[in-house]
Amino acid sequence: MTAPVDFSTFMRNYQDMVYSTAVRLLGNETQAEDISQDVFLKAYEHWDNLRDSVTAGGWLKTVTTNLSINHLQRYRKRWRFFSEITRPGDEDDREAAPVEFAAPDNFLDTLNQTDRRAWVERALEKLPEHQRVPLVLYHFEDLPYDAIAQRLGVSLSKVKTDIMRGREALARVLMRSGASHEKFDS
Amino acid sequence: MERLTPEQLEQLVHTALRSLPDRRAPASLESRVLAALERQAAIPWWHRSWNYWPQSVRALFLVFCGAVAAGLVFASLGVQTGFDSAPFQHAVAPAQALVDNLLAAGRWLASFTDRLVSQIPSWWLYGAAAFVAGIYAMLFGLGAAAYRTLWSHR
Numbered sequence: 001m002t003a004p005v006d007f008s009t010f011m012r013n014y015q016d017m018v019y020s021t022a023v024r025l026l027g028n029e030t031q032a033e034d035i036s037q038d039v040f041l042k043a044y045e046h047w048d049n050l051r052d053s054v055t056a057g058g059w060l061k062t063v064t065t066n067l068s069i070n071h072l073q074r075y076r077k078r079w080r081f082f083s084e085i086t087r088p089g090d091e092d093d094r095e096a097a098p099v100e101f102a103a104p105d106n107f108l109d110t111l112n113q114t115d116r117r118a119w120v121e122r123a124l125e126k127l128p129e130h131q132r133v134p135l136v137l138y139h140f141e142d143l144p145y146d147a148i149a150q151r152l153g154v155s156l157s158k159v160k161t162d163i164m165r166g167r168e169a170l171a172r173v174l175m176r177s178g179a180s181h182e183k184f185d186s
Numbered sequence: 187m188e189r190l191t192p193e194q195l196e197q198l199v200h201t202a203l204r205s206l207p208d209r210r211a212p213a214s215l216e217s218r219v220l221a222a223l224e225r226q227a228a229i230p231w232w233h234r235s236w237n238y239w240p241q242s243v244r245a246l247f248l249v250f251c252g253a254v255a256a257g258l259v260f261a262s263l264g265v266q267t268g269f270d271s272a273p274f275q276h277a278v279a280p281a282q283a284l285v286d287n288l289l290a291a292g293r294w295l296a297s298f299t300d301r302l303v304s305q306i307p308s309w310w311l312y313g314a315a316a317f318v319a320g321i322y323a324m325l326f327g328l329g330a331a332a333y334r335t336l337w338s339h340r
Binding site for chain 2: 008011012015016017018019020023024029033036037040041044117120121124135139140164167168170171174
């Protein structure tokens, strides 16, 4: 049995959206590709319903989000003991010094440039998981704080704090990118 | 430079994130999905979940389950009301003999192990238990160290 031609077309139409959703949540390209594959396998199981559905994109996005979060939570449970050890990469958890940002007009000046977009993507990918996931759910999936807290199984105040710190970390990286030509990882 | 309010920061980050185009999926994704579909299709129905079973097999399975359930109900009713168990005992006699033999072999093995263990000095056993616990703790520590060294720097 081979997949119908229109399923291949369907996949080509949505694969970038599915992959983007997964990679922004997971922060890992290999895992995102695995999750994207699982999403399309599920889509094939529901192909009779999805074939002509106008909400297929929303269905794919929801399934991608759920599978990505399930993947992260399963992984977190497996490594809960080790994850509770403070890691050197978690310095964002410390109280960060107040950051000054450029005025909004300057900040957005070069936002449309390709290199700035790449910086944003990479900055997002480098955020710790507990900041990146709620940030992505809030800004990309438009989920409210309480829904995010419920979905991730954490308190509302933690979600707000993590999103706030994620925004600050992201903005700090963006300001650095605008201020100099230093390499991202430096 | 100026400090931004949390609301301004939210708006700026929102604008920056929402301006991002979708990331291009790897070229290998489509072929991976199609290959996985091919593999799935090659799996026979009896290795797959109920949803993939043919309708006729599902119907037969339901009939079989119903027959087994009815048989169990009648058997339990028969036990309660009393019935002649001789034909039943005759039918299960070969299986009963096999079970008896297996139980006898198990009893012999248990008594042999018991005699063997009683010959070993107890401090050997304690030493072996301590050795296993030490190895386990060492592997656990190595795992934690490897995680902190390798994963935390990813």
